[in-house]
Amino acid sequence: MRILSWFYLALIFGFIFLPVVVLVLFSFQDSRLPIPPFDGPTLKWYVNVIGDRDLMAALANSLIVSLISAAVALTLGFLAAQGLSRIHLPGSVAMRGLMIAPMTVSYLIIALGLLNVFNSIGIRPSLWTTGIGHVVINLPLCFAIIFAAMGDHQKNAERAARDLGASDMHVMFLVTAPMLMPALLAAYFLSVTFSWDEFIIAYLLTRFDVTLPVEIWSMLRSGLSPATNAIGSLVFLVSVALLFLLEFTVFRKQKT
Amino acid sequence: MSIEKTEKIRAFGFVVPALLWTVAFFVIPFAVMVVLSLAHLEGRDVVQTFDLGNYVRIFSEPSLVKGIVVSLEITFVVTIVSVLLAWPLAWIIAMQVPKKWQRLAIMLAVLPFWTSYVVRSYSWALVLGENGVVMQTLIGIGILDEPIQIMATRTATIIGFVHFFVMLLTLTIYSNLVQLSPNYARAAQDLGASIWNTMRLVIVPLTLPGIMTGAFLTFVLCIGDYITPQILGGGNELTMPQLIMLQLGRRGDFPMASALSIVLMCIVTLAYFASARWLKMERV
DSSP: OHHHHHHHHHHHHHHHHHHHHHHHHGGGOSSSSOSSSOOOOOOHHHHHHHTOHHHHHHHHHHHHHHHHHHHHHHHHHHHHHHHHHHSOOTTHHHHHHHHHGGGGSOHHHHHHHHHHHHHHTTOOOOHHHHHHHHHHHHHHHHHHHHHHHOOHHHHHHHHHHHHTTOOHHHIIIIIIHHHTHHHHHHHHHHHHHHHHHOOHHHHHHOSSSOOHHHHHHHHHHTOOOHHHHHHHHHHHHHHHHHHHHHHHTHHHHHHO | OOHHHHHHHHHHHHHHHHHHHHIIIIIHHHHHHHHHHTOEEETTEEEOOOSOHHHHHHTTSHHHHHHHHHHHHHHHHHHHHHHHHHHHHHHHHHHTSOHHHHHHHHHHHTGGGGSOHHHHHHHHHHHHSTTSHHHHHHHHTTSOSSOOOOTTSHHHHHHHHHHHHHHHHHHHHHHHHTTSOTHHHHHHHHTTOOHHHHIIIIIHHHTHHHHHHHHHHHHHHHHTOOHHIIIIITTSSOOHHHHHHHIIIIIOOHHHHHHHHHHHHHHHHHHHHHHTTTOOGGGO
16 A cells, blocks of 8 residues: 555646756757757856846736736725624625625636726726736635634624724724735635736737736747746746744744 | 724725735726727727627637637646645645644645746746657657657646646645544444445545536646747647737737637636535635
């Protein structure tokens, strides 16, 4: 059983890592095609990619859109969770359902819906419209994560603070938000990740200023190139570095 | 006004911004899409009519019917293969890997999640291409004489999808498995069940919520994805999202694209009702 387990583990990890290994390895390829035989290593494609103005502009756009849209989604989601958990309103269940609904709809459909509306009222595609779309997909996620993290001890602490004379704002910033910090961070980072990596909404709702996935997509049109490997590897390494940083700082603290 | 009532109004005030956002940018676009799906194209102009012409076409025009069939076939195969590959992986990590290494093992198992989605499909195109690593290796060790075509076929799409969803399903099944008490397996074995029967009759049924949650997510994400079939499958067999994008791009046929989207949404809703009784999102 043990040997069989390790064998399966090796096989499936091989499958899972195969494309990543090939991606990173051939980003160091010397010739113009990222296919075997490997004839590197060279860093010229990285130099090439970092010097590419369009690509770097797209990267900056992606950062801006993801950081801001995630912040908006987090704020809206936090407020809504706060309102819906505190007191039972008429129609609470329906409101919760409505908030969660976009999660079950394909991004393509959300993008097409927004495109229809923006077209008909004459709003041109831009990073703003993309940001709006990204808030739509991340709001349910933020709401669900934060709502699930709000428990009874939360409510008791808030009530105690209010009884002791704290204002609503004080309760929210000094009691609720710190108690929910792990959930808030998780919701924010997940939202940033989803927005950062999102393709179809950004593809349909941007035109001249594009995000990174859309720019990479247009690189693919001109065929295989180690430059695509280089930008892909770069993004991967940065994400993994961030992931490990979070794992060993924020989420490590939360457990102790 | 009673205190109770002012409290309620205040709580509602917190919910309003998120509700407004959802209504403005989700509910209204959806309503517009439904109305638009009843319109049709004359030349390059959209003429608003209220008939089911687009829907009739979707279910009668061979190329569109084929899109639905291809999408469903790919999605079913991907979901089933992914579950079959992910379950043993999740089980090995949960049961055979020492406790203190488990978190690391899971992080490693989903590490390629962190490559960008577009780049991941591109990497598979590199791997599976005619001169790619797989073909070169198979020819090198003498299994094949010449490369066989995988790229731009359904197989490539399925491999790309399975790679992504194995990671997703491993997560949902693993988090289900670690919540199970080891006593279930012990009890079954004390009562004389073989390892195989313990698995089949006790452990697997107990992980159904994890399996079904992951399978539902797989179904939804897979059937709605445009990138993977477009990069890996090519243009020979179009899936529904590819057809939708084709309507938008080539012809600017927004009514038809809307109608196709609504059909796609109905399929997802059916899948939800089919799996609803096992879905316990909060347990995963």
